[in-house]
Amino acid sequence: MSAVEANFDGLVGPTHNYSGLSFGNVASAKSQATPSSPKQAALQGLAKMKALSDMGMVQGVFAPQERPDIATLRRLGFTGSDQSVLAAAAKQAPKVLAACCSASSMWTANAATVSPSADTQDGKVHFTPANLTNKFHRSIEHEVTGRVLKATFADERHFVHHPALPSVEHFGDEGAANHTRFCLDYDLQGVELFVFGRYAFDSRFPEPKKFPARHTFEACEAVARLHQLDTDKVVIAQQNPAVIDQGVFHNDVIAVGNRNILFCHEQAFLNQQAVYDELNLKLSGKMRILEVPTKSVSIEDAVSSYLFNSQLITMPNGDNVLILPEECRNNPRVWTYLEHLLANKQGIDEIKVFDLKQSMANGGGPACLRLRVALNQAELAAVNPHTLMSSALYSQLHQWIERHYRDQLAEADLVDPSLLVESRTALDELTQLLQLGSVYPFQR
């Protein structure tokens, strides 16, 4: 075993709720104001992590953010005790309070962009936390994300951590949700595909009209530069603006790739064939494209089922498996397509279905919940071992969730000062379990 692809899943935080914060994300708008279950959400996510670990995959755990984010509320002018800050925010700016309570860091595909050492000039793994500027509730994640990344990948001989790009829309960066690495083997130099929604400094190109394009071309170029990638091994492609307007707010809602396979919808990119051709050229003619036609799966079906938000993983025995949300099984057209895909042996050997309803109701499927980090054996040995899934960690986290998480949460509960205390108590314990040190503002 020379190199592996590890998946670091975001542990769902104790304030998981539905506040309708993500304009352009259909599920988030639809679930607004419905009660959530933080406990179920965290257990569903943990079950997926355990299952992948049991399948022989390297699985990591990524700690959530401190929420409610009192420090940000103070920056916005709320003063006094923590309790007064919460009460004043609930009264004067309930939406701002909701944004400062979001558990959105669970979707670690948006935590950062990661380039494996085989692709970078200095032979180290590079990390850039995503600034997530397009949504306020997500723009307040990157600082703590950077600290959790450093606490997980601490060894400077192997890992390089960049700060997030400047926090303005011109450099809007949504991280790995818009980044896919193709390769023939994880330890060989690969081709990195960066996908953007619009140009910030060039108005000649089309843009979505209804929903925002969160990620810019200029952000893609900047991350590729920071990560010292070879331009001959980088492809920067524009997402089809028409599908952004139909709810495809990240590329990982319409395409997924692993090794030399790209599984995507026929309407994913603006210049679809040119994207395929460039990828194939840069991967020495070895790309395999599995394109799904609109007549089999419409954009609406793709958005509601999250077919393409599956994880495409290669098992230790070489089989390619799609990790799908249950919503795919509930959609007859998507399910028929999947049966046909398996029967025709087009490169996918198996599918596995998971119940991730709590996350799905906010627009986060299996692939949103994980950050991929390809690591060689020396790098894997240098990862904080306490963040790696095992039977022992699974039962510790299971008990930890049972002990600290509420069964139900509604928007009105966010002002409850005991939620803040519960959340901090849980996170303080978690940083000890995962041996992360003092990553949260309340610990510093």
Ligand SMILES: N=C(N)NCCC[C@H](NC(=O)CCC(=O)O)C(=O)O
């Ligand atoms: N596709 C990927 N990789 N990630 C999904 C992120 C979902 C997230 N939803 C939210 O943030 C909803 C929060 C709320 O409405 O309460 C978002 O839109 O950024």
